[in-house]
Amino acid sequence: MILKLKQLNKRFDTPVLKDINLEIEQGQVISILGKSGSGKSTLLNIIAGFETANSGSLHINDQVIFDKRKNVEPQERNIGFVFQNYALFPHLNVEKNILFGMKNRKDKTVVTELLEMVDLEGYEKKYPHELSGGEQQRISIARVLATDPDIILFDEPFSSVDTLLKEQIEKDLLTLVKKSRKTAIFVTHDPKEAMAISDKIAFLENGEIIQYDTPQNIYYHPKSKSLASFFGIANFIDEQCYRLNQIYLNKDEGMYKAQLDYSIFKGEYYELHIKVNVDQKQYPFIVFDYDNFHKEQEFFISLK
Numbered sequence: 001m002i003l004k005l006k007q008l009n010k011r012f013d014t015p016v017l018k019d020i021n022l023e024i025e026q027g028q029v030i031s032i033l034g035k036s037g038s039g040k041s042t043l044l045n046i047i048a049g050f051e052t053a054n055s056g057s058l059h060i061n062d063q064v065i066f067d068k069r070k071n072v073e074p075q076e077r078n079i080g081f082v083f084q085n086y087a088l089f090p091h092l093n094v095e096k097n098i099l100f101g102m103k104n105r106k107d108k109t110v111v112t113e114l115l116e117m118v119d120l121e122g123y124e125k126k127y128p129h130e131l132s133g134g135e136q137q138r139i140s141i142a143r144v145l146a147t148d149p150d151i152i153l154f155d156e157p158f159s160s161v162d163t164l165l166k167e168q169i170e171k172d173l174l175t176l177v178k179k180s181r182k183t184a185i186f187v188t189h190d191p192k193e194a195m196a197i198s199d200k201i202a203f204l205e206n207g208e209i210i211q212y213d214t215p216q217n218i219y220y221h222p223k224s225k226s227l228a229s230f231f232g233i234a235n236f237i238d239e240q241c242y243r244l245n246q247i248y249l250n251k252d253e254g255m256y257k258a259q260l261d262y263s264i265f266k267g268e269y270y271e272l273h274i275k276v277n278v279d280q281k282q283y284p285f286i287v288f289d290y291d292n293f294h295k296e297q298e299f300f301i302s303l304k
Contacts, residue, residue: 001062002026002183003151008046008056010207016042018207020056024151024185024200029177031186031194034204035230040187043204044153047185048081049074060150080144080152080182084159086136088128094139095124101147114142118176134169138176145180152177154186158193170196191231195219203227219243235285237278237303246304247285249293254300258285263294270294276301 001023008020017039024030032040045051047058049065049072057067060079065072088097098111115121118138128136137157144152157173158166174197177184188194194201195215202212211223219231220243228234228241235242248254257277261284264271270289275282285301293299 002060003047003185004057004059005047006057006059008043008053008058010039010042010046010051010053016207017046017053020209022202022209022212024183026183027181028199029174029184029186029197031188031198031201032204033188033191033194033201033230035189038204039207040189040204041155044155044185044187047151048079048153049077078147078150080147080149082137082140082144082152082154082157084156086128086140088136088140088143090128092127093124094120094126094128094131097128097139098143098146101143110146111142114145117145117179118142119172134172137169137173141173141176145182149182151183151185152180154184156187156189158188158190166193167196173197195231203230220246233286235283235287237276237283242285242303244288247287248302248304249287249289249291250300250302251293251296252300254302256301256303257298258301259298260294260296263289274301 003022003024005020005022008017009015010017020043032043034040042051046053052071053066055068058065060077064070065077089100092100095108095111098114099108102110111124115123118141120135120138131139158170170193186194186197198215200213201215201218203210203218205226210227211218218227220241222228222231222234222241225234225236233244235247258274261273261275263273268290272287272289272294274285274287276285287301
């Protein structure tokens with residue numbers, strides 16, 4: 001266990017984090033996901049040491065980093081932090097930016113090795129303004145890796161990335177983190193981003209962790225309806241969640257009969273708002289129609 005948070009609480013004027021419990025294994029990639037104001041960045045800052053919790057404890061490699069008697073300074077926690085704006089020094093070239101945080105600033109072989117790892121060989125003499133956003137991000141990660149941290153924290157690393165480049169940068173960054181074998185914690189408000197990069201996701205709502213689980217379990221087996229809807233269209237029969245790819249339409253037969261309320265044309269498909277009859281109860285569903293079901297008043301659905 002590389003990181004353990006136990007009963008962490010933080011309040012400003014009102015409670016921001018409530019009884020946070022979290023355990024992270026060596027080499028895992030974790031996302032802290034939630035809406036704006038849910039406490040994500042505050043939790044990341046507490047782990048880094050930039051904020052202090054009001055109560056609880058924090059352990060790294062089984063060593064107490066914070067509790068009611070102890071609070072290790074940020075620079076002594078061996079944690080790397082990649083900021084939203086990359087925080088590269090504009091007056092230093094790539095080589096000097098990477099060397100800045102190292103104890104032995106003359107060891108340029110480390111720079112060469114790190115630039116090879118981030119696929120930017122030969123960039124030693126370039127300055128930040130000569131780099132693309134994706135290249136700046138990789139240099140900021142190389143600078144963090146130069147300090148050999150136990151954990152790397154990422155605060156909304158894709159927030160300023162162009163949408164067209166985002167998917168490729170996500171893939172590159174995940175490959176880089178896995179190659180480094182470091183434990184990484186990402187803060188994000190984007191569920192697709194969290195699912196793409198994470199081994200596990202901690203979903204925060206109003207300062208509480210609602211669910212800490214694999215992306216697959218959170219998507220298909222959410223513990224609350226608000227969490228389910230955060231990841232897109234979610235249909236429920238009682239407490240059981242059904243995603244769009246778990247629902248099949250048939251004009252002649254199926255598990256349950258459904259009635260069409262109304263349809264919305266979406267270009268490639270129609271969005272159907274229907275009522276599903278189950279054991280003399282009706283449940284509202286939203287499904288996608290690619291086969292002219294919007295012309296039918298009644299049909300059947302089956303659930304996977």
